[in-house]
Amino acid sequence: MPDKIRVLFVGDVIGRPGRRALNLHLPALVEKYSPSIIIGNGENAAGGIGITEDVCRELFGKFDVITSGNHIWDKKEGIECLKREPRLLRPANYPDRNPGMGAYVCEVNGGIKVGVLNLQGRVFMEPLECPFRAADESLENLRMQTNVIIVDFHAEATSEKQALGWYLDGKVSAVIGTHTHVQTADEKILPEGTAYLTDAGMTGGYNSVIGIKKEQAIQRFLTSRPHRFEPAKGRLILSAVYLEIDIHSGKALRIKTENLIGNSSEE
Ligand code: FE2
DSSP: OOSEEEEEEEOEEOHHHHHHHHHHHHHHHHHHHOOSEEEEEOTTTTTTSSOOHHHHHHHHTTOSEEEOOGGGGSSHHHHHHHHHOTTBBOOTTSOTTSSSBSEEEEEETTTEEEEEEEEEOOTTSOOOSOHHHHHHHHHHHHHHHOSOEEEEEEOSOHHHHHHHHHHTBTTBSEEEEESSOSOOSOOEEOTTSOEEESOOOEEEESSSBTTBOHHHHHHHHHHOSOOOOOBOOSSEEEEEEEEEEETTTOOEEEEEEEEEEEOOOOO
16 A cells, blocks of 8 residues: 555635536646546536536546535535535535534545545635534544644635635645635645645636636625626636645645646637
8 A cells, every 4th residue: 555645625616617628637647647636626627616416527537526615505516416426525514404414434546535625714705604613513524534634614705615624634635625716826735744725726627716707806896796707718728726635644744836827729
């Protein structure tokens, strides 16, 4: 059995352009890193908001675990997927009466267990249960199964993300932020061995406002009225972060961000 595990975490996939970006760019990262497990945030993978059965199936052709966030509830079909697909996560700190789970333990490389935990922030977002306490509760269970634990913290505020990173330093292998759709350049390994990145970025239209057609986003700001939002097409970016983790201690050995940009020939 190898001593370390290779993990690829892909930033929010935005609509069909995001799925095309996966087709275009993911093979190069798989070739480069040979990841044992690929995790991706799919809360906006269908039409730029929510997820459907078909899109879920398509993403599971590439990802081992799909994380999400506030938009997981936006399509009825996505809620149905949550009920029957344990590898599709919703943030653990939504009230318990909701369908779905906030954590999943995956077995890779013939028996190495990798825990994936999804949490959501509360700053500039809807009020939820405390993500710090939800982390404590989930980790009690997860840590009985494995030391290798990846957290997707779907949150808006950098401060809340950094605070959770420090709070979980030494308790999990990585805290990776999602939701802002812009990759940050603050990747590091904290002193007790937790890899940290404020935001993994997004996978979708490159010439866009966080994945949405720029003209529509500009109109929204010019008029202060709701506008139709569609995923931006054209050039495609895949943002991701690669991690190496010691399977015995669960500590991170390496963190490296990736951004691949290019044109797809897919229609
Ligand atoms: Fe989100």
